[in-house]
Amino acid sequence: MASSHSDPEPEPESVFPREVLLFTDSYSESSRFCFCGHELSITQNFGSRLGVAARVWDAALSLCNYFESQNVDFRGKKVIELGAGTGIVGILAALQGGDVTITDLPLALQQIQYNVRANVPSGGRVKVCALSWGIDQHGFPGNYDLVLGADIVYLEPTFPLLVGTLQHLCGPQGTIYLACKMREEHGTESFFRHFLPQHFQLELAQRDEDVNINIYRARHREVRPAGPHPCC
Numbered sequence: 001m002a003s004s005h006s007d008p009e010p011e012p013e014s015v016f017p018r019e020v021l022l023f024t025d026s027y028s029e030s031s032r033f034c035f036c037g038h039e040l041s042i043t044q045n046f047g048s049r050l051g052v053a054a055r056v057w058d059a060a061l062s063l064c065n066y067f068e069s070q071n072v073d074f075r076g077k078k079v080i081e082l083g084a085g086t087g088i089v090g091i092l093a094a095l096q097g098g099d100v101t102i103t104d105l106p107l108a109l110q111q112i113q114y115n116v117r118a119n120v121p122s123g124g125r126v127k128v129c130a131l132s133w134g135i136d137q138h139g140f141p142g143n144y145d146l147v148l149g150a151d152i153v154y155l156e157p158t159f160p161l162l163v164g165t166l167q168h169l170c171g172p173q174g175t176i177y178l179a180c181k182m183r184e185e186h187g188t189e190s191f192f193r194h195f196l197p198q199h200f201q202l203e204l205a206q207r208d209e210d211v212n213i214n215i216y217r218a219r220h221r222e223v224r225p226a227g228p229h230p231c232c
């Protein structure tokens with residue numbers, strides 16, 4: 001006799017990968033980096049659970065190097081990092097005097113919190129929050145002075161969600177810094193050529209041919225009123 005119960009419908013797939021099986025073995029590795037006179041100790045928890053969020057990518061190091069070489073001023077600035085992974089970029093911004101919110105999907109928050117505790121002195125102005133682009137960005141203020149991201153442009157279905165999130169978070173006079181390896185197979189160039197310029201004034205701030213990494217600086221095309229800031 002056939003069962004009267006129908007099979008449950010599968011859950012819709014999120015555009016964000018739950019697991020990216022880049023690393024088959026789980027292990028932790030601590031690395032040291034020096035930027036702006038700060039020695040950072042960053043733990044990377046490699047394994048299939050964290051996937052791409054586990055490691056310090058070259059684009060993050062390029063962005064930190066850029067901040068040092070250009071003497072970018074974080075003092076007193078309201079800063080948010082997107083897709084932080086290890087949190088190295090946001091941690092450097094906090095050590096340089098920024099009031100920093102470091103964000104990623106929930107599975108990465110424990111690693112970020114560990115690195116924040118290891119590097120930012122007690123009383124430092126840094127907090128760690130979950131943020132899913134296109135879903136809950138309106139729970140954050142719309143008046144950040146600096147919005148940062150390193151190697152977060154690699155999954156084409158997330159491009160409209162990322163643009164919408166940047167539109168909300170970046171304050172009227174704010175600046176966005178995005179460092180990315182220019183992977184043709186991931187549509188990264190298309191994002192910077194077609195998606196972002198529709199809403200922001202975009203310029204190439206730095207190009208590193210050796211590692212194929214671009215750093216872009218973006219600002220709102222028109223001055224807009226600051227958005228509400230209900231929680232973070």
